[in-house]
Amino acid sequence: MIQAAEGKGRYGRFGGQYVPETLMGALTELEEAHERAMKDGTFREELDGYLKDFVGRENPLYFAERLTAVAGGAKIYLKREDLNHTGAHKINNALGQALLAKRMGKRKIVAETGAGQHGVATATACALLGLECVVFMGKEDIRRQELNVFRMQLLGARVEEVDKGAGTLKDAVNEAMRYWVANVGDTHYILGSALGPHPFPKIVRDFQQVIGQETKRQIIEKEGRLPDAVVACIGGGSNAIGMFHPFVDDSGVALFGVEAAGSGLASGQHASAMAEAKEGVLHGAYMYVLQDDDGMIQEAHSISAGLDYPAAGPEHCHLHETGRVTYTAATDAEALEGLKLLSRTEGIIPALESAHAVHFACRLAAELTPEEIVVVCLSGRGDKDMHTVRNVSGGGIV
Amino acid sequence: MKEQALTRILQEKKQAGQQIFVPYMMAGDGGIGALHGRIEFLAAAGADAVEIGIPFSDPSADGEVIQQAGERALSAGTTLRKVLDCLAERSHDIPLIVMTYLNPIIAMGIPHFLGECRRAGVLGLIVPDLPHEERSLLTVEMTGSGIALIPLVSLMSSPERVAMIAEEAEGFIYAVTVNGITGERNSFGSGLGDHLAKLKEASEIPVLAGFGISNPAQVEKFQKLADGVIVGSAVVEAFRTGDLDIIRELAGAGRRRLPQYETFS
Numbered sequence: 001m002i003q004a005a006e007g008k009g010r011y012g013r014f015g016g017q018y019v020p021e022t023l024m025g026a027l028t029e030l031e032e033a034h035e036r037a038m039k040d041g042t043f044r045e046e047l048d049g050y051l052k053d054f055v056g057r058e059n060p061l062y063f064a065e066r067l068t069a070v071a072g073g074a075k076i077y078l079k080r081e082d083l084n085h086t087g088a089h090k091i092n093n094a095l096g097q098a099l100l101a102k103r104m105g106k107r108k109i110v111a112e113t114g115a116g117q118h119g120v121a122t123a124t125a126c127a128l129l130g131l132e133c134v135v136f137m138g139k140e141d142i143r144r145q146e147l148n149v150f151r152m153q154l155l156g157a158r159v160e161e162v163d164k165g166a167g168t169l170k171d172a173v174n175e176a177m178r179y180w181v182a183n184v185g186d187t188h189y190i191l192g193s194a195l196g197p198h199p200f201p202k203i204v205r206d207f208q209q210v211i212g213q214e215t216k217r218q219i220i221e222k223e224g225r226l227p228d229a230v231v232a233c234i235g236g237g238s239n240a241i242g243m244f245h246p247f248v249d250d251s252g253v254a255l256f257g258v259e260a261a262g263s264g265l266a267s268g269q270h271a272s273a274m275a276e277a278k279e280g281v282l283h284g285a286y287m288y289v290l291q292d293d294d295g296m297i298q299e300a301h302s303i304s305a306g307l308d309y310p311a312a313g314p315e316h317c318h319l320h321e322t323g324r325v326t327y328t329a330a331t332d333a334e335a336l337e338g339l340k341l342l343s344r345t346e347g348i349i350p351a352l353e354s355a356h357a358v359h360f361a362c363r364l365a366a367e368l369t370p371e372e373i374v375v376v377c378l379s380g381r382g383d384k385d386m387h388t389v390r391n392v393s394g395g396g397i398v
Numbered sequence: 399m400k401e402q403a404l405t406r407i408l409q410e411k412k413q414a415g416q417q418i419f420v421p422y423m424m425a426g427d428g429g430i431g432a433l434h435g436r437i438e439f440l441a442a443a444g445a446d447a448v449e450i451g452i453p454f455s456d457p458s459a460d461g462e463v464i465q466q467a468g469e470r471a472l473s474a475g476t477t478l479r480k481v482l483d484c485l486a487e488r489s490h491d492i493p494l495i496v497m498t499y500l501n502p503i504i505a506m507g508i509p510h511f512l513g514e515c516r517r518a519g520v521l522g523l524i525v526p527d528l529p530h531e532e533r534s535l536l537t538v539e540m541t542g543s544g545i546a547l548i549p550l551v552s553l554m555s556s557p558e559r560v561a562m563i564a565e566e567a568e569g570f571i572y573a574v575t576v577n578g579i580t581g582e583r584n585s586f587g588s589g590l591g592d593h594l595a596k597l598k599e600a601s602e603i604p605v606l607a608g609f610g611i612s613n614p615a616q617v618e619k620f621q622k623l624a625d626g627v628i629v630g631s632a633v634v635e636a637f638r639t640g641d642l643d644i645i646r647e648l649a650g651a652g653r654r655r656l657p658q659y660e661t662f663s
Contacts, residue, residue, distance in 0.1 A: 008531065018500055018527045020459050022552035022577055024559065164465070165455070174458050181459070182578035184554060280501045281527065282456065294477040295505025296455040 009198020011318035017197040019177075019284045026184045031199040033104045038206060047099055051210065054128065055091050059083045061218035061375070066345040067362070074228065074368035076361055078348070078378045079215050081239065088351065088380030089211060089239045090121035094190055096207030098125035101188035108132045108187040112176040114141055114169035114235070115306035115353070116148025117380055118192030123157035125190075133157040136175040139167030141305045148384055166299040169235075169309045173283050193236025194313035197284030201241075201314055208242025215375055216246050223373060229254040229364060232377035233357040234327070235271070235307035237316045239379035248324060257316060258360045260302035261329035271300035273312045274320055274327040287311045288320075303332035303388065304352035306380075330356040332392075338362070339382060339389065351380035352388065402546040404447070404493050404521040404569045405603055411446060412604040418570070418626025419617070419649055420606060421633040422449040422497065424467035426476025428637060433484050436637060441492040444649035449524065449628060450485075452478050452498035459526040461581025463631035467638065478502040478511070485518035495522035495548065495569070500535075508539050515545055522546040522569045530563050550574055553593060560600050570604040573597055573624060575611065581631045583610030594623040614651035621651075
């Protein structure tokens with residue numbers, strides 16, 4: 001075990017700034033700009049205005065009555081991030097960071113994307129604010145999410161295909177970081193998940209915690225009390241940290257993070273960094289990272305492109321180590337089951353990412369009493385996944 | 399502070415007015431069996447030290463040429479452990495510097511890694527994803543090891559950062575000459591001469607320029623501006639194609655001495 005708690009941006013033993021010297025100045029500039037912005041009423045007002053009128057917040061906390069009946073236990077509520085403009089929680093952060101970039105005088109934006117949701121959200125924010133945008137996306141993800149590529153291009157972004165490695169999210173982050181190093185003078189990197197060097201995990205949390213803040217207010221309005229459990233899916237962990245953070249000090253609320261177990265944890269074909277608990281450094285932060293005994297980063301495997309990342313963000317690693325959040329995993333098959341179940345019981349087709357959380361929440365609810373309350377972060381909608389779901393269902397409806 | 403052998407050796411060359419030439423090679427490219435032969439070749443060609451790259455799955459500071467060399471090395475089964483084992487089998491007269499990303503070191507265990515470096519006769523260490531603020535991760539274990547932790551300075555480093563880095567620098571200062579990744583460049587920024595002059599002023603120990611320097615003319619140009627140069631991608635590519643004269647030419651340019659002037663210091 002490594003103790004390196006001296007530097008900046010630590011979550012217990014995790015986090016830090018393991019990046020090339022070329023980026024250190026930009027990270028300091030970003031940290032200062034972010035701190036100033038968060039204390040500046042004008043910035044908050046501008047962001048809140050866009051969140052309300054452009055994104056469509058606040059979005060509902062919805063009681064899923066028929067899903068609750070099928071699960072057969074606790075009441076299940078869904079936090080409807082899928083109803084945001086662009087279809088997922090990603091826009092909360094993309095918009096916040098794009099506004100921040102504008103304040104810093106940076107008119108060019110680079111981003112990575114896995115499923116394409118963060119890429120679309122970033123391209124959208126850039127179109128809105130008149131910023132130049134380039135998005136790096138893995139070859140395999142481009143294949144899986146072809147329409148999102150078209151969407152980004154329609155929004156005026158340039159999409160760069162990454163054919164290195166397995167052509168998924170990890171490779172897209174590598175290329176985006178290389179691009180940022182080369183263009184750091186006039187470009188801001190909008191990282192899409194609660195990952196990367198400090199201050200990114202904190203910035204992403206700050207812009208995503210609106211999810212948990214609204215949920216807290218809404219559940220008190222509806223039930224007069226806090227929930228017994230909150231569930232969210234985890235790739236890098238941005239929707240989860242946004243949902244969990246406002247609840248961390250409420251000890252009566254159990255928190256569950258659901259990683260992607262792919263073909264099953266025993267198969268080795270999965271994306272559950274917590275399950276293996278091997279520590280290391282990837283993309284600038286000390287975290288749990290899927291890797292072999294020689295420290296080579298391994299490819300993650302998941303049916304959902306958005307969870308296909310071989311590490312979990314540093315704050316999640318810390319929350320795992322302290323035991324405040326319980327981390328578990330759902331397989332590809334379970335996620336598909338969750339997707340179909342929610343579609344048929346509630347008329348809501350969730351993103352495959354969110355379907356991991358739905359599946360686990362149903363299992364959890366079944367073990368609880370009807371008086372108890374479970375909230376699920378429904379981080380995105382499933383439109384982008386129809387191609388994938390149809391293919392694995394053999395082209396028909398199962 | 400300056401007890402490292404590498405610091406002493408390179409400092410002596412600098413003080414003698416001799417230009418320093420450090421080629422980079424990817425360990426395990428061409429098979430681990432080629433390692434010692436290539437080090438000997440580089441020494442005979444006139445290198446002052448050899449930078450030995452360790453392949454990594456996610457080399458985010460490297461361009462195409464070194465990325466692909468790393469992939470070839472990984473396919474051949476190269477690992478950090480195997481490279482250090484191999485180096486320990488034979489000693490070389492020329493100082494050896496290991497360049498590796500941080501994660502393979504963590505996977506090996508930091509104390510174990512440093513012990514194996516000593517056993518292998520490694521005198522210097524370059525870790526591109528370990529900036530000054532995070533260096534205690536290694537330095538707490540390195541005291542008294544005799545191994546120099548070589549810092550990088552970039553074009554983006556503020557004067558305050560340069561001063562902070564230079565004060566604790568060991569071995570030499572690796573002056574990154576471009577914003578970007580490793581690999582051939584046709585042109586460099588116009589402020590580079592001033593930048594390197596300021597760096598040399600701030601640093602007692604040699605300042606070596608690297609990233610993008612790929613032909614003898616560029617080697618000569620940067621030797622006028624710095625205390626020496628590092629050439630990576632061009633050397634890696636020459637080993638791949640077998641055109642070793644390219645390396646001899648680079649090293650020849652690298653070994654040219656500056657005219658000796660009497661100084662009053």
